[in-house]
Amino acid sequence: MSSCCLCDNRQLAKQLQHMTFCQSSDKGYVRCEVMITVHVCDTCGMQTVEEGTDKIMDEAFVREYRNKARLPRQKSAHRVR
Numbered sequence: 553m554s555s556c557c558l559c560d561n562r563q564l565a566k567q568l569q570h571m572t573f574c575q576s577s578d579k580g581y582v583r584c585e586v587m588i589t590v591h592v593c594d595t596c597g598m599q600t601v602e603e604g605t606d607k608i609m610d611e612a613f614v615r616e617y618r619n620k621a622r623l624p625r626q627k628s629a630h631r632v633r
């Protein structure tokens with residue numbers, strides 16, 4: 553469990569947050585929506601995103617970029633449950 557980088561408090565509450573961001577690409581700006589986990593310090597209010605959030609954002613961008621560019625989906629992207 554990580555602690556707050558400002559006040560060293562270890563009481564961090566996990567919050568699921570909806571985030572929208574835009575990233576530029578050769579097809580113009582791509583709008584992405586993701587759900588990310590944020591650790592919020594209950595003492596000073598410092599918010600820290602969970603490790604791996606970059607990857608979640610990258611994946612969301614690739615997904616939206618493919619939609620925008622109308623590229624055929626790769627077979628490897630299909631996962632059979």
Ligand SMILES: [Zn+2]
Pocket residue numbers: 556557558559560561593594595596597598
């Ligand atoms: Zn804090």
